[in-house]
Amino acid sequence: MKNNLLTIIFFAAAITCGIGSVDAQITIRLPNIKKTIKPVVQTDATTTTVENTTNTTTSRTTGNSSTNWWVDYQIGEINKYKERLDNWNPANQVFPNPNSNDDYIGLALSKKDRATWLQDKKVAPDARLDAILDELKASLYKRLPEYTINAKSFINRNADEEKLMLAEMSDVPGMKVFKIGFNQANWVIDKNDMGIPKARYKHGLIYGRNPASEDPFCRVWYINVVQEYAGGGTYGATEARYIQKELIACPTGQ
Known part of the structure; x- marks a missing residue:
């Protein structure tokens, strides 16, 4: 038993020495990494820096010519x-x-x-x-x-709603009104994708002339009257909302 134990110890020692000898012979060579050198940027002796104070958003300069794109x-x-x-x-x-x-x-x-x-x-x-x-x-x-007016665009009238439309045009003082009215008598309902009402409205128009205009033409101001949906089948107060204007011929003699 003792002889077997001594034999095992002997072989273990021999293996350890062998591995140590192998490790001692391994050499790891790292590559020779050169130091990074920042490149030198040189400008030509004829290079000129020009500061252009014009609007660079709309102008381009190329050589001695310029163009406003x-x-x-x-x-x-x-x-x-x-x-x-x-x-x-x-x-x-x-x-x-x-x-x-x-x-x-x-x-x-x-x-x-x-x-x-x-x-x-x-x-x-x-x-x-x-x-x-x-x-x-x-x-x-x-x-x-x-380009003349279509009189049928004004056949529907509502005095209260027309007052709201005229109030929306308060920024045109002294406006001369020839016609005012709506394309339809009843409300047009605007619904979402689920069919739930969002609002209802009428297409309103004012045909007139702005005395401050530099031209001799009239305008049609498109102003909708709108009621937002309040839920439960009810709608809110009526509001006038300006949409746009369009130039058009004035009535004969105006």
């Missing part, structure tokens, strides 16, 4: 609208309005509105832009007299 874009869009207006056939077509958030009709007819528009956009006056708006103005003076 915003003005070019507006001129292109105004030209497209003018072409549609010139080709409008009142016998079988709806009067064309600009496909733009910018009021090209108002800008063509009002120098004051033009100046305010350019100030809001932070753009300097531009002769080319003025010229195309003046051309559009000439087309409007030619075509707007052909």
Whole structure:
């Protein structure tokens, strides 16, 4: 028994020494990582830095020439609208309005509105832009007299609701009203996807003239009267809500 134990101890010691010898012979070589050197950025001796204080939102500068892309874009869009207006056939077509958030009709007819528009956009006056708006103005003076009111749009009346509509136009002092009324006699109900009422309304119109206008044309102001749904089949108080305006020919002699 003792001999067996001594034999086991001897072999264990031998194995331990062997492993130690192997470990001593293993060498791990790490790659030689060079130190990162920040590159030197050199500028050419002829490089010049220019600070341009003009409106960088609308201007680009390339070399010695410059172009105002915003003005070019507006001129292109105004030209497209003018072409549609010139080709409008009142016998079988709806009067064309600009496909733009910018009021090209108002800008063509009002120098004051033009100046305010350019100030809001932070753009300097531009002769080319003025010229195309003046051309559009000439087309409007030619075509707007052909755009006349549809008297059937005002056959439905309601005195109380009309007072609310007129109060909504308090920012047009001295407005001359030729016609006022509604497209429908009964409420139109607006429902959600589940069929639950959200509100009910009527399409109201005021046909008149703003004495402060720079042009000789009339306007149709679209103003809806609305009642919000209050639940249980009931509706809230009637309110007037301005929607938009449209230029149109005035009555003969006005």
